[in-house]
Amino acid sequence: MPDSTPVTSPTVLIAGAGIGGLIMAILFEKAGIEYKIFERHDRIATQGSATALSFNVMPVMEQLGLLEELKGISNILDGTTIFKEDMEVIREIRLRNNKRLTGYDSLVTSRPDFQALLLSRVPKEKIHMSKKIVSLSQSEESVTITCEDGSAYTGDILVGADGTQSTVRKLLYQQLEMQGIQAKIEQEDPKVEYMSVMGTTGPLSPSNYEGLDDSVSHCDTIISEERGVTWRYFTIPNNRICWRIDYQSSTMDKKYSQGWTNAEYNTFETQALPEEWRKNKLAIMGDLGSLFDATPYENISKVVLEEKVYETWTHGRTVLIGDALNAILDAVVLTNSLYEMPTTNHKNITKAFEEFYAERYPTVKRELTPTQQMTTVLAAKTWLDSAGRYLLLKTYPKYFKEKSEEYIQSYRPQALFLPRIETKGEIPLTPQRPSKKYTAQAKAQLAAQSATAI
Ligand SMILES: *[C@@H]1O[C@H](CO)[C@@H](O)[C@H](O)[C@H]1NC(C)=O
Numbered sequence: 001m002p003d004s005t006p007v008t009s010p011t012v013l014i015a016g017a018g019i020g021g022l023i024m025a026i027l028f029e030k031a032g033i034e035y036k037i038f039e040r041h042d043r044i045a046t047q048g049s050a051t052a053l054s055f056n057v058m059p060v061m062e063q064l065g066l067l068e069e070l071k072g073i074s075n076i077l078d079g080t081t082i083f084k085e086d087m088e089v090i091r092e093i094r095l096r097n098n099k100r101l102t103g104y105d106s107l108v109t110s111r112p113d114f115q116a117l118l119l120s121r122v123p124k125e126k127i128h129m130s131k132k133i134v135s136l137s138q139s140e141e142s143v144t145i146t147c148e149d150g151s152a153y154t155g156d157i158l159v160g161a162d163g164t165q166s167t168v169r170k171l172l173y174q175q176l177e178m179q180g181i182q183a184k185i186e187q188e189d190p191k192v193e194y195m196s197v198m199g200t201t202g203p204l205s206p207s208n209y210e211g212l213d214d215s216v217s218h219c220d221t222i223i224s225e226e227r228g229v230t231w232r233y234f235t236i237p238n239n240r241i242c243w244r245i246d247y248q249s250s251t252m253d254k255k256y257s258q259g260w261t262n263a264e265y266n267t268f269e270t271q272a273l274p275e276e277w278r279k280n281k282l283a284i285m286g287d288l289g290s291l292f293d294a295t296p297y298e299n300i301s302k303v304v305l306e307e308k309v310y311e312t313w314t315h316g317r318t319v320l321i322g323d324a325l326n327a328i329l330d331a332v333v334l335t336n337s338l339y340e341m342p343t344t345n346h347k348n349i350t351k352a353f354e355e356f357y358a359e360r361y362p363t364v365k366r367e368l369t370p371t372q373q374m375t376t377v378l379a380a381k382t383w384l385d386s387a388g389r390y391l392l393l394k395t396y397p398k399y400f401k402e403k404s405e406e407y408i409q410s411y412r413p414q415a416l417f418l419p420r421i422e423t424k425g426e427i428p429l430t431p432q433r434p435s436k437k438y439t440a441q442a443k444a445q446l447a448a449q450s451a452t453a454i
């Protein structure tokens with residue numbers, strides 16, 4: 001197709017109906033960008049543990065009209081306490097200044113609840129289920145995906161929002177390899193395998209768990225001294241608890257990891273875990289066994305913790321976005337770039353992807369080196385064995401950084417194609433270049449209004 005084809009908005013294929021794909025869809029609805037979502041499963045996943053959303057994403061949640069409902073399904077997240085197995089406190093981290101500094105609390109809800117909220121804002125007909133992508137081809141003019149059922153879809157752009165085990169990434173990297181281009185991957189020690197088992201309970205009795213019905217989440221991390229096992233939980237609304245256990249599977253009996261594939265959000269039976277883990281205590285009374293028993297089998301999942309940092313995010317007409325919290329920030333920045341893009345020609349798409357990468361990569365890269373962040377927290381705790389320390393570093397949420405850094409607090413990007421939310425909080429925002437397209441439209445609208453007024 002020649003460049004002169006008068007297209008104002010691209011057609012985007014989104015792989016994955018998880019948090020990333022759904023938030024992308026909601027932004028595209030608002031930005032007037034055509035899209036279709038392709039989900040490999042036949043239903044939206046209901047597994048998963050906590051989704052913590054930091055103040056960084058709240059302005060855009062407010063812009064999208066999701067903030068009030070989000071508060072309704074969340075508890076306030078104001079910190080965490082790290083314990084030894086005998087409940088001796090190692091460290092307490094409180095985030096109480098966030099609201100004053102940024103205008104928003106951080107919130108925690110369950111992944112299925114958050115996903116359901118997002119899903120309620122996406123027209124059903126835009127989501128194509130049971131569409132497992134098996135091949136990807138792209139040219140100067142378009143990108144085409146083929147699914148396992150033989151169907152094929154063509155668009156201007158493909159967004160890989162299909163999680164940590166992204167198929168789109170795999171296909172893209174294969175394509176790069178065939179073209180003799182080396183995808184950039186940073187890999188940690190591949191010999192050691194770490195796994196997580198996670199879930200969200202049904203309603204529990206507040207008399208069995210301390211502070212279960214508080215509106216501020218009780219979030220504790222407990223590190224076993226000898227075994228290199230870490231467990232963490234968050235209390236969420238309706239007297240439920242999101243929990244996860246992280247452990248080094250390579251030092252355990254093979255029977256605990258046999259047959260495990262690196263698939264994301266597979267269901268899992270807790271009977272397959274060492275029996276004695278059931279007795280692991282929680283700091284709010286109760287034990288892990290009581291959480292296992294209160295979590296329906298189909299809602300428990302296991303994941304193999306990623307040891308790799310994928311540094312190549314874009315090639316041709318394909319772009320990858322991150323998981324969970326990063327997915328939201330990635331989606332906002334990417335949609336801003338696509339909204340502003342003058343045409344859908346190859347050159348303009350490359351430029352838009354470059355803008356997105358330039359803004360997001362440095363932040364994500366910083367977050368992907370948790371070892372540095374956590375040194376202050378764990379310094380001098382030599383009693384922690386290396387696996388326990390590693391797991392804590394690996395799975396410790398970024399927003400619990402004890403020493404808040406200004407760049408994180410000032411980074412609260414908004415959608416440039418929606419009315420801006422006034423700046424809240426004491427810490428100023430990282431400036432965003434306003435959208436020329438949006439400014440021009442707003443001006444034209446104002447002119448039209450004053451014309452009719454006359
Ligand atoms: C567990 O998953 C089912 C669907 O498989 C869902 O309907 C249900 O709400 C989930 N239960 C909890 C406690 O999250």
Ligand SMILES: *[C@@H]1O[C@H](CO)[C@@H](O)[C@H](O)[C@H]1NC(C)=O
Pocket residue numbers: 003342343345347348351
């Ligand atoms: C978009 O593409 C047109 C036509 O190739 C080119 O003239 C223009 O400079 C491009 N704009 C950007 C922002 O890449």
